[in-house]
Amino acid sequence: MEHGVLGSRCATGAGQILRTKSRAATSCGKRTSTSVASSTKHDVKPLQLAANGSSRLPNTSPLLKKRRNLSVRSSSAHVVTTFDDAKGVSSSVAEEKIGVLLLNLGGPETLDDVQPFLFNLFADPDIIRLPRLFRFLQRPLAKLISTFRAPKSKEGYASIGGGSPLRKITDEQANALKIALEKKNLHANIYVGMRYWYPFTEEAIDQIKKDKITKLVVLPLYPQYSISTSGSSIRVLQDIVKEDSYFAGLPISIIESWYQRDGYVKSMADLIQKELSAFSNPEEVMIFFSAHGVPLTYVEDAGDPYRDQMEDCIALIMGELRTRGILNSHTLAYQSRVGPVQWLKPYTDEVLVELGQKGVKSLLAVPVSFVSEHIETLEEIDMEYKELALESGIKNWGRVPALGCTSSFISDLADAVVEALPAASALVTRKPEDTDSDLDLMHYLTKVFFGSILAFILLLSPRLISAFRNTLL
Numbered sequence: 001m002e003h004g005v006l007g008s009r010c011a012t013g014a015g016q017i018l019r020t021k022s023r024a025a026t027s028c029g030k031r032t033s034t035s036v037a038s039s040t041k042h043d044v045k046p047l048q049l050a051a052n053g054s055s056r057l058p059n060t061s062p063l064l065k066k067r068r069n070l071s072v073r074s075s076s077a078h079v080v081t082t083f084d085d086a087k088g089v090s091s092s093v094a095e096e097k098i099g100v101l102l103l104n105l106g107g108p109e110t111l112d113d114v115q116p117f118l119f120n121l122f123a124d125p126d127i128i129r130l131p132r133l134f135r136f137l138q139r140p141l142a143k144l145i146s147t148f149r150a151p152k153s154k155e156g157y158a159s160i161g162g163g164s165p166l167r168k169i170t171d172e173q174a175n176a177l178k179i180a181l182e183k184k185n186l187h188a189n190i191y192v193g194m195r196y197w198y199p200f201t202e203e204a205i206d207q208i209k210k211d212k213i214t215k216l217v218v219l220p221l222y223p224q225y226s227i228s229t230s231g232s233s234i235r236v237l238q239d240i241v242k243e244d245s246y247f248a249g250l251p252i253s254i255i256e257s258w259y260q261r262d263g264y265v266k267s268m269a270d271l272i273q274k275e276l277s278a279f280s281n282p283e284e285v286m287i288f289f290s291a292h293g294v295p296l297t298y299v300e301d302a303g304d305p306y307r308d309q310m311e312d313c314i315a316l317i318m319g320e321l322r323t324r325g326i327l328n329s330h331t332l333a334y335q336s337r338v339g340p341v342q343w344l345k346p347y348t349d350e351v352l353v354e355l356g357q358k359g360v361k362s363l364l365a366v367p368v369s370f371v372s373e374h375i376e377t378l379e380e381i382d383m384e385y386k387e388l389a390l391e392s393g394i395k396n397w398g399r400v401p402a403l404g405c406t407s408s409f410i411s412d413l414a415d416a417v418v419e420a421l422p423a424a425s426a427l428v429t430r431k432p433e434d435t436d437s438d439l440d441l442m443h444y445l446t447k448v449f450f451g452s453i454l455a456f457i458l459l460l461s462p463r464l465i466s467a468f469r470n471t472l473l
């Protein structure tokens with residue numbers, strides 16, 4: 001299933017690479033979560049990674065001078081307390097109450113949810129990046145695009161059972177993480193905050209406050225950082241921290257990306273190794289990593305580290321496979337693009353056709369940008385790409401499942417949380433600065449010019465609207 005987007009100016013960020021060891025196992029279970037309306041406001045730079053893989057902003061960073069950002073106060077001592085459940089009932093004498101906030105994208109649970117879900121997605125200024133002057137068009141544009149996009153999206157969700165499995169899987173991962181943390185003697189409340197659908201991040205935040213959590217680890221469930229995913233979710237959190245005195249004083253540690261952790265890399269290698277063995281000639285199979293794309297401007301103009309992290313991630317997984325004597329060829333391509341702008345290349349659908357033409361006969365598809373099954377694995381890869389691959393001459397097709405609640409993976413996430421805790425620091429907001437002031441005047445005027453044309457095309461011309469609609473579908 002393809003996506004629609006318009007590219008423009010973005011925040012930037014990158015982080016230091018950290019490697020840690022994976023440990024023991026756990027299993028999935030059940031938990032409940034809550035809901036609330038969403039809101040978005042400002043652009044903020046992503047946080048830098050601290051040496052332990054959690055993120056903090058050194059208040060000396062020159063990047064901070066350009067935008068409203070967060071700086072870090074010293075953290076309080078790490079005291080572990082026991083909790084019985086997500087309602088925050090403490091069974092400890094100590095005051096420390098640890099919370100872990102899992103950030104995820106969210107997905108429509110029914111077909112009626114699809115259009116409002118898409119509206120929330122396209123109303124995100126990290127998804128459709130309009131020049132500041134045209135921000136007032138964000139919501140009308142989101143309404144327009146979500147309305148046009150909804151029928152096709154609904155078809156996709158209908159084909160995977162009428163809704164997204166994301167909430168259920170994320171809840172299972174949350175419960176599995178709680179159990180894994182308990183095995184490591186860390187008792188914590190786990191919260192799920194979705195960016196575009198229930199339970200929204202804002203409600204998780206509300207609950208964290210009600211539960212009087214005293215230290216929070218934030219873990220986006222995206223292995224690699226992108227402005228459009230972890231960046232957007234963290235920005236929502238930053239906006240809340242800025243407005244709320246409780247959160248402004250709460251020690252928080254944000255794990256921005258974790259694809260580089262040994263536990264993740266080894267868990268992915270395990271899944272690939274297992275699926276390879278299902279082929280009759282495993283050594284002849286090409287390993288086909290398919291990552292979710294982002295518009296090229298994110299990476300090239302806005303400094304999104306997503307492509308670099310993705311390539312690094314693939315190199316680490318392949319390195320791990322090589323140490324196991326698995327020497328298969330591999331390739332990386334990007335899926336789920338849409339609209340008139342260029343996305344990261346090569347495109348999955350084009351590469352599949354090329355590989356078929358080149359005579360590749362066996363392919364193992366590996367979704368690598370997300371850790372749950374979702375519409376793009378269940379519909380786009382399993383249905384659309386499989387069909388395309390077979391039509392293109394590929395005879396043997398396999399697909400690696402998403403990590404889900406794989407025990408080694410969840411255990412490693414638990415390690416990441418434990419390691420991030422000591423870095424938790426109160427976040428302090430700085431006064432916003434005008435980020436456009438350093439833009440070259442011509443660059444700005446060009447944006448205004450093209451923005452006006454875009455606004456005209458989208459809002460005034462019925463014929464072009466219908467052409468636009470055809471592109472989205």
Ligand SMILES: C=CC1=C(C)c2cc3[nH]c(cc4nc(cc5[nH]c(cc1n2)c(C)c5CCC(=O)O)C(CCC(=O)O)=C4C)c(C)c3C=C
Nearest residue numbers: 001002003004005105107127153164226228292369374375
């Ligand atoms: C790392 C993962 C993802 C990136 C990067 C990403 C960027 C991105 N996505 C869109 C547009 C859409 N995304 C949609 C759904 C969706 N996207 C991801 C992951 C990433 N997106 C997930 C996990 C999901 C949820 C799937 C589910 O099961 O519900 C959709 C809706 C589905 C559809 O109509 O295709 C859209 C639209 C953009 C524009 C973008 C980067 C700018």
Ligand SMILES: [Fe+2]
Nearest residue numbers: 003105292336
């Ligand atoms: Fe997406």
